[in-house]
Amino acid sequence: MNDQIFETVITTCSPEGAVHVAPMGVRYVGEEVVLKPFRPSRTLDNVLATRTAVLNTITDVRVFAGCVTGRRNWSTSTVDTPDGSPAVGLACAHVHVLLRLVDVAEDPQRPTLRLARVREVQRSAFPGFNRAQAAVLEGAVLVSRLHLLPPEKIDSEMAYLQIAVDKTAGAAELEAWAWLQEAIARHRAPALGSA
Amino acid sequence: MNDQIFETVITTCSPEGAVHVAPMGVRYVGEEVVLKPFRPSRTLDNVLATRTAVLNTITDVRVFAGCVTGRRNWSTSTVDTPDGSPAVGLACAHVHVLLRLVDVAEDPQRPTLRLARVREVQRSAFPGFNRAQAAVLEGAVLVSRLHLLPPEKIDSEMAYLQIAVDKTAGAAELEAWAWLQEAIARHRAPALGSA
Numbered sequence: 001m002n003d004q005i006f007e008t009v010i011t012t013c014s015p016e017g018a019v020h021v022a023p024m025g026v027r028y029v030g031e032e033v034v035l036k037p038f039r040p041s042r043t044l045d046n047v048l049a050t051r052t053a054v055l056n057t058i059t060d061v062r063v064f065a066g067c068v069t070g071r072r073n074w075s076t077s078t079v080d081t082p083d084g085s086p087a088v089g090l091a092c093a094h095v096h097v098l099l100r101l102v103d104v105a106e107d108p109q110r111p112t113l114r115l116a117r118v119r120e121v122q123r124s125a126f127p128g129f130n131r132a133q134a135a136v137l138e139g140a141v142l143v144s145r146l147h148l149l150p151p152e153k154i155d156s157e158m159a160y161l162q163i164a165v166d167k168t169a170g171a172a173e174l175e176a177w178a179w180l181q182e183a184i185a186r187h188r189a190p191a192l193g194s195a
Numbered sequence: 196m197n198d199q200i201f202e203t204v205i206t207t208c209s210p211e212g213a214v215h216v217a218p219m220g221v222r223y224v225g226e227e228v229v230l231k232p233f234r235p236s237r238t239l240d241n242v243l244a245t246r247t248a249v250l251n252t253i254t255d256v257r258v259f260a261g262c263v264t265g266r267r268n269w270s271t272s273t274v275d276t277p278d279g280s281p282a283v284g285l286a287c288a289h290v291h292v293l294l295r296l297v298d299v300a301e302d303p304q305r306p307t308l309r310l311a312r313v314r315e316v317q318r319s320a321f322p323g324f325n326r327a328q329a330a331v332l333e334g335a336v337l338v339s340r341l342h343l344l345p346p347e348k349i350d351s352e353m354a355y356l357q358i359a360v361d362k363t364a365g366a367a368e369l370e371a372w373a374w375l376q377e378a379i380a381r382h383r384a385p386a387l388g389s390a
Contacts (some may be wrong), residue, residue, distance in 0.1 A: 001361075003364070003365065004327070004363065004365025004366075005325065005362070005363040005366070005377070006322050006323035006324065006325050007323055007324040007325070007326065008323040008324075010308065013210075025348060025363070026323070057322060057323040058323070059321075059324075075321050090307060092288070094320075095319045095321055096318045097320075098204075099367045104279075114210050120320060122317055122320055123371070124316055125252070125289075125290045125315060126252045126254075126289045126290055126321035127223065127252060128201035128203040128204075128221070128250075128252040128253075129201065129202040129254075129328075129329070129332055130199060130200065130202070131202065131329075131332065131336075132199070134324070134326075134329030134332070134333075137324055137326065137329070138326070138329075138359070156260070156354070159357065160352070162358075164333070168198075168199065168200040168220070169199060170198065170199025171197070171199075173199070177200055181201070
């Protein structure tokens with residue numbers, strides 16, 4: 001198995017049509033996409049119920065920073081499916097890959113889902129690496145682990161990542177970076193009513 | 196002017212047809228691409244002579260790591276031009292953007308080149324972020340500044356970047372990372388016959 005992991009966003013729909021947006025590290029194995037969601041997982045529930053998902057490759061890192069700071073309401077657009085069943089992708093995605101579940105390896109913590117690529121739509125060209133985007137992604141990983149990491153480690157890594165933000169960010173990256181900084185400050189603020 | 200900088204690779208040809216491959220941070224301003232090469236620059240010479248360049252967006256970070264460690268011989272493929280003049284792009288590029296020089300703002304250190312997008316060819320889909328690729332890119336920046344940075348800073352930043360490499364790299368990223376580590380070791384090795 002290839003260990004290369006790509007940070008993408010998986011969009012799924014519940015049987016009732018409620019959209020769920022989840023950043024997820026995926027593996028590409030042959031022609032298949034492999035997901036290993038941690039239980040409990042709305043993505044897992046939706047894929048098991050509908051056997052359908054859309055993989056989005058994005059460079060708008062506000063989605064990553066937003067999802068770890070409580071912002072999950074992202075614009076989506078319809079993805080055509082062969083049988084007309086509902087599927088949506090992120091409006092900001094460079095690529096939508098429509099996926100169909102082919103196999104589930106059960107696991108109490110982290111089942112493995114193998115999905116086949118049904119259709120791939122290139123929507124916009126990859127503009128190249130932006131170091132600030134990579135810094136925001138790393139910052140989002142840190143923020144998702146605030147309760148596990150010592151404050152000094154958070155501070156030193158955020159300071160290191162700040163350099164690439166200062167040098168190469170545009171408006172979207174600055175907005176995402178500010179969300180991460182706010183989340184760190186909020187995590188450290190004393191609870192209301194405490195000493 | 197938008198400050199967002201994208202790390203791309205610019206391929207140019209000399210009037211005699213010799214290909215030159217150069218990683219370069221670029222800005223997208225309106226419909227134009229803006230390059231600011233530091234003199235002396237083969238890319239600058241070639242663009243001034245031919246008024247043509249190809250912007251390549253890539254995720255094969257061996258090109259970035261390779262170019263800072265003496266590996267500049269990358270596979271290219273022909274890019275069609277309206278007037279039949281020679282142009283090539285990297286074989287590994289996701290996108291080739293054929294560029295035509297429209298303006299030069301002279302500067303003794305760093306002239307500003309404004310280029311128009313003539314044609315854009317999407318060759319392969321962006322697979323999503325890979326944290327190891329971003330780490331290799333940061334490592335390549337460090338290696339390009341080995342003569343300027345204290346060894347402790349290099350070591351601590353490479354150790355930090357190693358985490359993402361260990362977690363998410365595939366074969367290409369591991370190869371690129373090894374080139375960077377070799378270059379750091381070589382930089383520190385005592386010169387033959389010294390001591």
